[in-house]
Amino acid sequence: xxxxxxxxxxxxxxxxxxxxxxxxxxxxxxxxxxxxxxxxxxxxxxxxxxxxxxxxxxxxxxxxxxxxxxxxxxxxxxxxxxxxxxxxxxxxxxxxxxxxxxxxxxxxxxxxxxxxxxxxxxxxxxxxxxxxxxxxxxxxxxxxxxxxxxxxxxxxxxxx
Amino acid sequence: xxxxxxxxxxxxxxxxxxxxxxxxxxxxxxxxxxxxxxxxxxxxxxxxxxxxxxxxxxxxxxxxxxxxxxxxxxxxxxxxxxxxxxxxxxxxxxxxxxxxxxxxxxxxxxxxxxxxxxxxxxxxxxxxxxxxxxxxxxxxxxxxxxxxxxxxxxxxxxxxxxxxxxxxxxxxxxxxxxxxxxxxxxxxxxxxxxxxxxxxxxxxxxxxxxxxxxxxxxxxxxxxxxxxxxxxxxxxxxxxxxxxxxxxxxxxxxxxxxxxxxxxxxxxxxxxxxxxxxxxxxxxxxxxxxxxxxxxxxxxxxxxxxxxxxxxxxxxxxxxxxxxxxxxxxxxxxxxxxxxxxxxxxxxxxxxxxxxxxxxxxxxxxxxxxxxxxxxxxxxxxxxxxxxxxx
Numbered sequence: 387x388x389x390x391x392x393x394x395x396x397x398x399x400x401x402x403x404x405x406x407x408x409x410x411x412x413x414x415x416x417x418x419x420x421x422x423x424x425x426x427x428x429x430x431x432x433x434x435x436x437x438x439x440x441x442x443x444x445x446x447x448x449x450x451x452x453x454x455x456x457x458x459x460x461x462x463x464x465x466x467x468x469x470x471x472x473x474x475x476x477x478x479x480x481x482x483x484x485x486x487x488x489x490x491x492x493x494x495x496x497x498x499x500x501x502x503x504x505x506x507x508x509x510x511x512x513x514x515x516x517x518x519x520x521x522x523x524x525x526x527x528x529x530x531x532x533x534x535x536x537x538x539x540x541x542x543x544x545x546x
Numbered sequence: 547x548x549x550x551x552x553x554x555x556x557x558x559x560x561x562x563x564x565x566x567x568x569x570x571x572x573x574x575x576x577x578x579x580x581x582x583x584x585x586x587x588x589x590x591x592x593x594x595x596x597x598x599x600x601x602x603x604x605x606x607x608x609x610x611x612x613x614x615x616x617x618x619x620x621x622x623x624x625x626x627x628x629x630x631x632x633x634x635x636x637x638x639x640x641x642x643x644x645x646x647x648x649x650x651x652x653x654x655x656x657x658x659x660x661x662x663x664x665x666x667x668x669x670x671x672x673x674x675x676x677x678x679x680x681x682x683x684x685x686x687x688x689x690x691x692x693x694x695x696x697x698x699x700x701x702x703x704x705x706x707x708x709x710x711x712x713x714x715x716x717x718x719x720x721x722x723x724x725x726x727x728x729x730x731x732x733x734x735x736x737x738x739x740x741x742x743x744x745x746x747x748x749x750x751x752x753x754x755x756x757x758x759x760x761x762x763x764x765x766x767x768x769x770x771x772x773x774x775x776x777x778x779x780x781x782x783x784x785x786x787x788x789x790x791x792x793x794x795x796x797x798x799x800x801x802x803x804x805x806x807x808x809x810x811x812x813x814x815x816x817x818x819x820x821x822x823x824x825x826x827x828x829x830x831x832x833x834x835x836x837x838x839x840x841x842x843x844x845x846x847x848x849x850x851x852x853x854x855x856x857x858x859x860x861x862x863x864x865x866x867x868x869x870x871x872x873x874x875x876x877x878x879x880x881x882x883x884x885x886x887x888x889x890x891x892x893x894x895x896x897x898x899x900x901x902x903x904x905x906x907x908x909x910x911x912x913x914x915x916x917x918x919x920x921x922x923x924x925x926x927x928x929x930x931x932x933x934x935x936x937x
Contacts, residue, residue: 512639512693514571514572517569518656523602523680540659541657544667545665
């Protein structure tokens with residue numbers, strides 16, 4: 387299979403997958419709240435004492451920016467490792483096919499939550515949020531599209 | 547500016563890319579004086595670590611001159627001659643405070659990729675794929691230094707550029723293998739690989755008091771260089787049974803500490819090499835771990851094995867039974883360079899640690915693809931090609 391044919395096959399496969407996922411998601415959205423599940427706690431440990439993480443009860447800006455959409459919990463980490471900063475979505479998170487579509491589209495609210503936790507930790511520990519190099523690359527190629535998508539979502543995805 | 551970029555599997559080119567700029571208050575911009583190839587670059591170039599994008603600037607072992615600083619950079623000024631750690635670490639998270647800089651929580655801007663692969667993400671690394679943050683590499687005229695106060699170190703006046711260059715990655719990586727491998731006075735240490743990192747690991751073991759150090763490779767010129775410049779014993783694994791030779795040289799006990807400095811493209815003697823290659827190409831395993839297997843099997847009971855070579859994911863026929871039943875300690879890491887670089891620069895200044903001999907092929911950056919060809923194919927006695935981006 388030459389390179390051009392391979393690219394077309396990969397693109398067709400990705401397109402078919404997205405269309406199928408959208409159809410399933412649309413069906414589930416029509417079924418009401420079937421695509422939602424309660425969110426679990428997402429947690430980072432910040433290498434700072436409790437009083438620096440939320441002075442006067444004030445949350446770090448990235449988390450505060452999510453407003454009432456999230457619940458936040460703080461507790462001291464064992465062994466003097468700082469403060470465990472946890473947050474979860476109040477209204478639940480998309481599940482199943484709806485989750486897959488939301489994650490690919492960048493609209494899963496957990497992505498904003500994970501990014502806010504990571505940014506809060508960085509701000510508290512280092513004083514700023516580390517920016518990726520720009521531009522991220524000098525040449526876009528079809529083959530690197532999946533990696534480009536993964537990179538674009540990398541701050542809000544992962545196991546956090 | 548001019549830079550050496552990855553264009554595709556086994557395709558490199560010198561081309562023009564945008565100049566770096568200050569993006570964070572703690573950034574600095576470095577004018578690169580010297581930038582070395584590294585064996586781990588080959589894994590990216592060959593596509594074994596599939597997180598590269600066309601146009602990515604490679605290179606992570608470098609030194610140069612600070613030409614611009616962000617407003618929150620306190621330890622460096624324009625004009626400072628510095629060597630830069632290949633690992634981008636914040637210096638203030640819990641891992642950095644423990645000296646485990648390559649595990650930094652805040653140095654990788656793409657945490658999800660490696661969290662998905664490995665469970666948690668390590669630090670960022672210059673020019674080392676988007677899995678490690680997608681930071682531009684050092685084979686360029688200029689490079690942005692995030693967390694500049696934490697990762698750049700002034701070079702003492704008595705240390706020349708070519709010597710200091712290897713304090714960026716090879717020397718601290720080798721030192722870490724000996725240090726965290728637990729080398730103690732009187733130990734017998736075996737090191738797999740006589741490239742720059744293997745030579746530095748062997749030298750570190752000697753400086754930490756090892757009584758005998760035995761370095762293993764198959765290239766005569768590397769074995770001769772190691773014997774001459776490092777001053778340890780050497781073994782050619784194509785001419786002898788390494789396991790039997792190590793037993794014989796250690797009174798039947800086996801080495802106390804075994805340091806692997808080879809990585810995921812290990813060569814295996816005989817037909818097994820083709821078998822390992824076939825498995826890797828078919829993705830039945832992502833990495834070829836022959837040297838790690840041999841280190842584990844050769845190590846004495848209760849000994850220590852440290853994996854310095856870079857591995858990406860999965861290996862086949864890993865001798866976990868030997869690790870368990872012989873009571874081995876197995877450790878590994880990307881280098882925690884910030885922990886060692888000041889001490890290494892001091893040792894370089896005192897003449898205890900020689901490194902300049904590693905730069906067998908200095909050349910202008912324009913010849914970058916040729917430099918990698920020499921290095922990858924071990925042509926012309928190449929140990930390291932070193933580029934002068936400003937030449």
